[in-house]
Amino acid sequence: MKNFILKGDICFSNDKNIINTAENSYAICVDSVCKGVFSDIPQEYCNLPVLDYTDKLIIPGLTDLHLHAPQFSFCGLSMDLELLEWLNKNTFIEESKYSDSGYARKAYSIFADALKNSATTRACIFATIHLEATKLLMDLMENTGLVTYIGKVNMDRNSPDILIESSAQKSASDTEKWLIDTVNKYQNTKPIITPRFIPSCSDELMECLGELAKSFNIPAQSHLSENKDEIEWVKELCPDCTSYGNAYEKFGLFGNNTKTVMAHCVHSSDNEIELMKKNGVFIAHCPKSNTNLSSGIAPIRKYLDNNMKLGLGSDVAGGETLSMFSSIAETIKVSKLYFRLIDSSAQPLTFENAFYLATKGGGEFFGKVGSFDKGYEFDAVVIDDSVLPHPQKLSVKERLERAIYQNADLMGLKAKFVRGQKTI
């Protein structure tokens, strides 16, 4: 069923400063596309079935622009280290287990089930370097009904023996095989070029990855300027680059013709910011992770005011949960600490700003996604906020704000639709 009407209290972003609300109204889905939100059902749609979610909140599906599927197993564990040590002592050891397809099946099944049962409808996901495990993850994610990009990770240098590809050629040929197998295999699941980060990918490998992105016409994802030690390391590795971002750009993996999302951008230089803006690179802001790994706070107000392409990421397992509701709340919270502790001219983000980033802002990476404006792909989440009783009258927007700050995605998620398909 891809033609139907949702009835309930509907909220969605118009732009980064405005949340539209429509109480007791109708969102109309025809051929997986939204025809708009109406207070009465227009005549032309009056024969469509109505799914009645009266008194419940209906919001666009949320986009998670950055997360690591193999790290889901250690969400909320062992975060007493900063990035580079955390990678070596925790992350790489866990990711190495995915050479075992049995372990991968067990772990990825848990992950796929959890993401399916969250408020997320779209995601950009890192797998590991392992070909078979990555294909398995794609099979599992396809079954969830969510729309995702999934990347086999590339790592051919500066990585431990347990988690490294034997050469640039081997990494590139594995990636090519994987692309041939998967690029047209699924309806909702697509491959994305995924160099882990500059320190773990040789120039030779990066060159191959840039060519693969171009020849298969697929997007790219990676990490950028997350931690100061990491940035110093990249400077040593790439003395000729004008910025960390430029180290991706010189291989064609930084926007322009290759749609690209870069996670973090906590310590991006003005030069790097300019380059992202020019090339239309998406930024995945990951406040939970940036706090947990003591990376700092990204200058998100600057990016927002500069009209950069911008969304939110859970960055599991630097982030402690998959919840995009908590990513919204944390985005606001860390922007307040940025204002208080770093730059008092950077006004904290409003609730409207942060909700926009988790819906329409990040959704743009997937096309017309993240809104109930006419013509958007129909992704919707239904939240029963009666799990949070209150004595006073509240507006629909107040109920939404309260539901997001109070984790109603964990307790009150009632239904989810992705491209017009009911997934839960």
Added chain:
Amino acid sequence: MKNFILKGDICFSNDKNIINTAENSYAICVDSVCKGVFSDIPQEYCNLPVLDYTDKLIIPGLTDLHLHAPQFSFCGLSMDLELLEWLNKNTFIEESKYSDSGYARKAYSIFADALKNSATTRACIFATIHLEATKLLMDLMENTGLVTYIGKVNMDRNSPDILIESSAQKSASDTEKWLIDTVNKYQNTKPIITPRFIPSCSDELMECLGELAKSFNIPAQSHLSENKDEIEWVKELCPDCTSYGNAYEKFGLFGNNTKTVMAHCVHSSDNEIELMKKNGVFIAHCPKSNTNLSSGIAPIRKYLDNNMKLGLGSDVAGGETLSMFSSIAETIKVSKLYFRLIDSSAQPLTFENAFYLATKGGGEFFGKVGSFDKGYEFDAVVIDDSVLPHPQKLSVKERLERAIYQNADLMGLKAKFVRGQKTI
């Protein structure tokens, strides 16, 4: 039933740096007091009934050292303001509604039910200035089985017409009436002297409150050095005081013979810190609130290393939820931002540190509370962390850390015991 044994995977703090864990073990409650944790049931207790929570986590009850019951209704709403504006535009208007006993009953019933169904077993709670509503809150809280201090708030100056007591005498006499009515009325619920904060209490009123605390032999709670504008205001109001804390101390409401808990201490001067230490004043660290109201980050590592009396508060509704699990996680998170952004010599708090603060640290305000060491009052919470499946083997402590970071109190709370009474 106050004599029983809990069986499960038990975790509790020994001191601020160590979490004891005992897999598949027994915590023994006799006459509401813990007799210790054992891997086998000692002979002398072998006739006690065993409540079997095999494979579940059993932890001490959590203490919330600071929260506002009347603000629960607007948790997660309207936090785009800093403290003094937030009080005037949101808080005081909502609190004024509690002059209406009907509204108070409706709202406080929702609050009491939510706190009962949380992992909190002990709390220091602000009510409002209203006598009847405060007594109603005490009745409702007594029914939950939780052990709480509840304060009728005092405000006789610098407050809006809708929320002010007509004179110092009226405020003091209402408080005295309330104390006479409630000081011996309940088993688990006790009154606590509660000047809102220095700006809203005249010297004359503070003098009366100091005398009431002494004559009724009851503790005190208030706010301290939360926000820089507030501190400046106190300086103007109390030009002779050596610190904000001293403005309480001169009326006998700052530790020593009057057990006292002060919320926040984000911007305490060295002089004020010294005074708190000398007088044994408890600090209620409220990271969620201090972030939401852009107050800043309290120097919690300094307080911990200085062996000050210290626990955590949700500070609802500056804090967005009642969850003490999220208060633990936020304590660690903001300590990392403090380390990164303010003082790189202040090591971030460990998980052990923060768990200690929410259990044994804050519990000390209530006596021997917050641990399963022998002789402690028996408060326990049972968490079913199977709601968070994982592929790998985890230790009990890892499961605890994961459960706390991932909100298992919202999804997996299975049972709660307070002073040996099962409350849920």
